[in-house]
Amino acid sequence: MGSIERRAASDPRDVVTAAGISIRPTLAVDVPEMASIEALAFSDPWPASSFHELLAHPFSRMATATDEAGGIVGYCIILRAADEAEIANIATAPGARRRGIGARLLDDAITAVESAGGVAMFLEVRESNTAARALYASRGFAAVGRRRGYYRHPVEDALVLRRDATALE
Numbered sequence: 001m002g003s004i005e006r007r008a009a010s011d012p013r014d015v016v017t018a019a020g021i022s023i024r025p026t027l028a029v030d031v032p033e034m035a036s037i038e039a040l041a042f043s044d045p046w047p048a049s050s051f052h053e054l055l056a057h058p059f060s061r062m063a064t065a066t067d068e069a070g071g072i073v074g075y076c077i078i079l080r081a082a083d084e085a086e087i088a089n090i091a092t093a094p095g096a097r098r099r100g101i102g103a104r105l106l107d108d109a110i111t112a113v114e115s116a117g118g119v120a121m122f123l124e125v126r127e128s129n130t131a132a133r134a135l136y137a138s139r140g141f142a143a144v145g146r147r148r149g150y151y152r153h154p155v156e157d158a159l160v161l162r163r164d165a166t167a168l169e
């Protein structure tokens with residue numbers, strides 16, 4: 001796949017980006033492939049209908065990451081409410097991980113929220129999800145709470161993470 005490029009060291013987020021990856025608004029035709037990635041990424045995946053419902057939701061923002069050939073390699077969904085936003089879902093296709101796609105998607109979401117005046121972002125993450133927790137920590141998300149038994153298959157606590165707009169600035 002594409003080569004890896006790195007932003008200038010002076011960039012406070014020091015984002016590693018995968019060359020050839022594009023991020024664009026999600027289209028209805030993306031949903032079957034997104035649902036396939038979802039089924040591989042989560043033990044309790046959203047059905048395709050959830051993606052379709054959120055596409056029609058006035059407060060959602062859905063982004064799709066594509067590779068050089070236009071294939072879908074990831075997605076990120078946020079829900080906005082007043083000056084706050086929630087990362088509702090983010091995943092990278094298993095074969096495309098550790099190439100900076102998740103970071104690109106998260107940075108894109110953060111930029112969108114902050115450009116619109118958002119001051120805080122939240123999300124829930126399985127306590128055992130070390131990959132996602134490392135990604136979020138790298139973007140300034142910090143634990144602010146715990147929801148006991150929040151997840152199914154298997155039952156597990158969720159950590160609630162928050163990122164303020166000033167994080168890492």
Ligand SMILES: CC(C)(COP(=O)(O)OP(=O)(O)OC[C@H]1O[C@@H](n2cnc3c(N)ncnc32)[C@H](O)[C@@H]1OP(=O)(O)O)[C@@H](O)C(=O)NCCC(=O)NCCS
Nearest residue numbers: 041090091092097098099100101102103125131132134135
């Ligand atoms: C979490 C997820 C989206 C990360 O996507 P990705 O495209 O592989 O992430 P990136 O390549 O952009 O990684 C960015 C940073 O996240 C961290 N990270 C990602 N995967 C990691 C892993 N397996 N172990 C430790 N750290 C990891 C690292 O800090 C990494 O930076 P580095 O590669 O310079 O070390 C991906 O693992 C995934 O889809 N998981 C299943 C779905 C999921 O758990 N979503 C989150 C729900 S809350």
